[in-house]
Amino acid sequence: xxxxxxxxxxGGAGAPDGGDGGRLSELADDDLxxxxxxxxxxxDPVPDSLYAAARAAFALRDIDARIAELVRDxxxxxxxxxxxxxxxxxxxxxxxxxSDTVIxxxxxxxxxxxxxxxxxxxxxxxxxxxxxxxxPPVRADVQAHGFFxxxxxxxxxxxxxxxxxxxxxxxxxxxxx
Amino acid sequence: MLGPSWLVVDDSSNGELVxxxxxxxxxAWDVLVDRFTSLLWNIARQYRLxxxxxxxxxxxxxLRLVENLDRIADPExxxxxxxxxxxxxxxxxxxRPDLPRxxxxxxxxxxxxxxxxxxxxxxxxxxALWSALARLxxxxxxxxxxxxxxxxxxxxxxxxxxDMKLGSIGPTRQRCLNQLRKLASVDGGLT
Numbered sequence: 001x002x003x004x005x006x007x008x009x010x011g012g013a014g015a016p017d018g019g020d021g022g023r024l025s026e027l028a029d030d031d032l033x034x035x036x037x038x039x040x041x042x043x044d045p046v047p048d049s050l051y052a053a054a055r056a057a058f059a060l061r062d063i064d065a066r067i068a069e070l071v072r073d074x075x076x077x078x079x080x081x082x083x084x085x086x087x088x089x090x091x092x093x094x095x096x097x098x099s100d101t102v103i104x105x106x107x108x109x110x111x112x113x114x115x116x117x118x119x120x121x122x123x124x125x126x127x128x129x130x131x132x133x134x135x136p137p138v139r140a141d142v143q144a145h146g147f148f149x150x151x152x153x154x155x156x157x158x159x160x161x162x163x164x165x166x167x168x169x170x171x172x173x174x175x176x177x
Numbered sequence: 178m179l180g181p182s183w184l185v186v187d188d189s190s191n192g193e194l195v196x197x198x199x200x201x202x203x204x205a206w207d208v209l210v211d212r213f214t215s216l217l218w219n220i221a222r223q224y225r226l227x228x229x230x231x232x233x234x235x236x237x238x239x240l241r242l243v244e245n246l247d248r249i250a251d252p253e254x255x256x257x258x259x260x261x262x263x264x265x266x267x268x269x270x271x272x273r274p275d276l277p278r279x280x281x282x283x284x285x286x287x288x289x290x291x292x293x294x295x296x297x298x299x300x301x302x303x304x305a306l307w308s309a310l311a312r313l314x315x316x317x318x319x320x321x322x323x324x325x326x327x328x329x330x331x332x333x334x335x336x337x338x339x340d341m342k343l344g345s346i347g348p349t350r351q352r353c354l355n356q357l358r359k360l361a362s363v364d365g366g367l368t
Contacts (some may be wrong), residue, residue: 037325046218057239058206174240176233
């Protein structure tokens with residue numbers, strides 16, 4: 001019964017918008033819900049580009065990649081309420097793990113762009129590809145000790161991908177930066 | 178092998194759609210997107226995020242589902258999985274060091290669109306209702322914003338998303354709407 005009950009739910013989207021202009025006290029609950037739905041579509045609509053981006057997300061599926069899950073995000077360690085200014089030096093540490101492979105990176109915001117300095121451990125790779133959803137991936141060479149750097153990425157959901165020497169592709173879980 | 182895409186229709190169950198999408202069916206994916214994007218938007222907009230950050234959260238939620246299509250244990254609880262993922266990402270976004278947050282006196286809010294309700298509503302009663310919705314208690318706001326998603330979730334999904342008893346949704350909705358009427362009437366001088 002879940003998922004497809006839109007038309008059977010009281011106040012469902014299928015019913016006509018009714019009751020506008022009448023007294024609020026006489027507006028039935030279902031009509032009020034429908035009216036609020038119409039107002040929301042006017043005052044705070046879902047951007048059309050979001051539907052397009054959500055559909056396009058499907059093409060970014062990589063069924064062969066092993067997912068490195070986000071295991072630590074310094075943003076989640078920070079106090080929620082803090083009176084502070086946003087400065088150039090604000091950096092965020094992210095750690096991703098796929099079994100033995102660990103990708104750690106420091107994300108620095110510079111206006112609308114992001115710089116990433118990271119390290120790959122528990123595996124070797126020639127390059128890391130940084131991909132912001134909807135943009136072509138940007139490759140960076142992996143240096144000694146697994147270090148890599150990517151600069152000037154646009155902000156948005158990001159994943160890092162690399163092909164390990166043993167033939168396994170590792171992709172980090174999508175994370176907005 | 179799963180059915181061909183012409184078998185996927187707008188009223189297929191979430192389980193059928195997830196299975197078809199996992200088998201590579203873009204049409205099934207699109208139906209899921211149409212079914213839940215408004216719901217996720219309404220969840221994300223309850224947090225103090227700019228429209229651009231809310232859109233990032235919703236897009237990330239879909240990307241996470243793409244990543245986990247083979248691992249969704251109970252597709253009939255998909256609405257719960259999506260909303261949990263979205264809320265976690267909202268929390269993350271609201272704590273990111275590079276984003277302004279309430280209390281940041283010096284932060285410059287990126288000018289990427291109007292805040293909720295700032296887009297002009299010409300009808301006076303509409304404006305009073307919209308403003309009243311933003312002043313409802315948190316629990317009521319959560320419920321009403323879910324219910325005004327387009328398409329709205331089923332009550333079973335609302336129960337999962339908000340961790341409520343199925344039988345309490347109807348009475349709670351009634352109580353919240355009565356509060357909303359009162360707030361809008363006082364505010365807008367309407368009756």
